[in-house]
Amino acid sequence: MDSANWNQFNPEGNPIMNRAICWLRTNLRLGDHPALEKAIEENDEVLLVYVFDKRFWNMERMGSARAKFLLGSLHELRSEVNQIGGEIEFLYGNAVKEIPKLMAELGFDTCYAQREDAPYEASDEKALAKKCRLVLCGGKGLFEDEDLPFPLKDIPQTFSVFRRKVEKQLKIREVCAKPKALNCSWKPQGDLATLGKLGYDISSFDERSVLNFRGGEREGWARMNGWIWERNCLRNYKETRNGLLGADYSSKLSPWLAAGCLSAVQVYWEIKKYEEYRTANESTYWLFFELLWREFFRFVARKHGAKLFMPAGIKGEKAQSTILHHEALQEWCQGKTGNSLVDANITELIKSGWMSNRGRQIVASFLVNDLGQSWLAGARFFEHHLIDYDPCSNYGNWAYLGGVGNDPRPKRAFNVSKQAEIYDTKNAFRDHWLSK
Secondary structure (H helix, E strand, C coil), X not given: CCHHHCCCECCCCCECCCEEEEEECCCCCCCCCHXXXXXXXXXXXXXXXXXXCCCCCCCCCCCHHHHHHHHHHHHHHHHHHHHCCCCEEEEECCHHHHHHHHHHHHCCCEEEEECCCCHHHHHHHHHHHCCCEEEEECCCCCCCHHHCCCXXXXXXXXXXXXXXXXXXXXXXXCCCCCCCCCCCCCCCCCCCCCCCCCCCCCCCXXXXXXXXXXXCHHXXXXXHHHHHHHCCHHHXXXXXXXXXXXXXXXXXXXXXXXXXXXXXXXXXXXXXXXXXXCCCCHHHHHHHHHHHHHHHHHHHHHHHHHHHHCCCHHXXXXXXXXXXXXXXXXXXXXXCCCCHHHHHHHHHHHHHCCCCHHHHHHHHHHHHHHCCCCHHHHHHHHXXXXXXXXXXXXXXXXXXXXXXXXCCCCCCXXXXXXXXXXXCCCCHHHHXXXXX
């Protein structure tokens, strides 16, 4: 890249005073994008940048389902950005190295970005801030540290206490307006990757999948509007949320939330809108309740950092289980344990990148309590396969069930046979995934 190629003047012949980069992370949208909004407000030109960081974009950490979803999200976002006059530059390598290099070539000194929660991402922010002016903004969740009714260091150990304290003085910000125009005269040099270029197999869609998840802001809104408004599924969500089979027993908005195609704030205000125009009941509260769980694990990760991703978890205690039998772990990972409910859920995850919330609890409990294996091994398996993988929620939930997280109980075990009797009475889910 050659900085001489950058147009130093706007169409009127006046010098451009301020130019900046907006680093795209888990906020692959134009609507409700605080970092981009601030970048546009404070600069004459803004170049969006996405980094295919090898530490995250590799087949050990990310399976093909999530890779395909993210690439679809980026493809749609690039089109939307181009339509309003903007550009996305795609970089490859370590973000902390590649972003300052690009900024030096272009003569930029400011990078705007959404603040992340997990320790890997937080360490990148600290490292990048040493190399350039980094402006971090909110947008990841419903609120930030300064909005909490207590200091981050005093976050309650249990979710129930966290929820009660937060709800007493809950104040959610308004949605940021979607930009109508972007000013950028730089022509990108890096192209958007393909699955093949990144080393992934281009696998075909499994018709048994609960949904054909497609990435992107438009797809996220289509799913939310269809589920909430067109099919009116939110009205009875509390009764259906533990389902295993079907497209609408739950919202399934988590893939778009994890990639940032939708923001938690957008979902929150859509719930409020539904309550105003349709009905407010236990089901509408329950969807908000689950957004609060997501917030809880975000702040747990911010407080405890790398501890959350270690065997002893945030309790600093020896985990209840360790990897005792490699063969047993592999059978679980392949959906070949001999327990039909566990195997059906694992098969669904492998084939589609999705698993229900109830299924996740069942298979996690079975791995830790029935097979005596490490919760961390299960968390890493989920990290690879889940299309809606989020580091804080994934590791927070697994540590919770592993006895080293935020669960006040010393052990949380599920009776898998009883779970099958309650949630798959007629074997419909097991037959769906194990009959082929």
